[in-house]
């Protein structure tokens with residue numbers, strides 16, 4: 001038998017992160033299980049953005065680049081993110097989107113690795129990652145993308161493979177890869193690995209240094225709560241920074257942008273991966289999101305993520321059996337991240353029915369129901385109640401209503 005409502009409320013009362021939830025806006029009557037698509041808004045975001053607009057922008061104007069240290073934001077926020085992913089402050093910088101950062105790192109890594117021109121990845125990886133790799137392959141002579149299933153991938157890191165590109169936690173299945181083991185195998189075979197941390201940073205414990213990882217990118221608007229379209233970040237281990245140069249050589253990546261010279265000279269350290277002027281309002285919203293991790297022990301985040309996911313799986317198995325839901329997330333807590341997915345042929349309609357009843361998860365085509373459990377603000381009680389709503393939707397066939405069948409532009 002899975003836990004009762006009384007038991008899970010007791011877990012919430014003893015949760016070491018219980019007070020952190022109050023740092024986020026929790027809309028009335030809503031159970032939000034989609035922090036892995038768009039993180040919740042920090043309560044502080046209102047004040048932070050108001051101060052940024054009314055003070056730093058409206059009054060400070062151009063002086064704020066120095067006066068409010070806007071110019072230092074990419075490195076300053078990068079250092080805060082570094083703390084969450086087991087990196088040194090000087091190894092992470094905030095810039096652009098995950099897609100663009102992946103482009104920069106892929107090209108930089110492949111240029112170092114020439115003539116090893118194969119990018120090795122897996123079918124079914126996050127679309128933008130595969131698309132960017134396809135664009136890189138179409139742009140750089142001698143580069144191609146090879147996709148192999150997870151079971152075969154590690155053994156296939158041969159002498160022609162320059163870069164292995166993988167997500168740490170898979171967006172669809174929630175499976176977590178063994179970062180240390182794969183990084184080591186790649187190193188032995190002479191390849192570099194680019195880890196995409198979009199679905200793991202802030203949700204589980206990530207230890208880039210412990211895994212001896214060298215390159216990574218990640219997203220700011222999911223578990224880091226940076227707001228819609230928040231800037232992303234990239235990580236390069238110190239020992240690799242001088243060897244890699246970005247193909248997008250904009251002025252913010254110059255050694256001295258305000259020298260206004262004609263010739264590009266890459267900055268030392270991570271600044272060389274900057275391109276253009278940072279979008280300051282978005283940067284400050286991201287900083288506010290990242291600041292919500294202040295005082296939070298990432299081991300507690302990891303422990304809570306595991307428990308939230310286990311509770312969801314056990315409750316769904318108890319309450320929603322016989323309706324055709326198939327778990328596609330690994331059962332072993334160490335092998336998954338902070339979200340859980342089930343397939344169902346009518347996943348889209350079921351999710352629409354859930355959303356109308358105040359339980360927000362998401363649908364990932366063609367047939368996946370995905371629920372994310374951001375450990376900072378998801379309570380065990382939320383998980384328990386969400387499964388009750390799911391059971392009601394399935395038991396009453398409520399999802400068959402025609403209004404749940406039409407798809408919106410964003411799913």
Ligand SMILES: *Cc1c(COP(=O)(O)O)cnc(C)c1O
Nearest residue numbers: 097098099126167171196198219
């Ligand atoms: C969310 C996500 C992205 C997002 O990329 P953007 O460029 O910010 O749109 C990229 N990769 C993965 C694995 C993601 O989960």
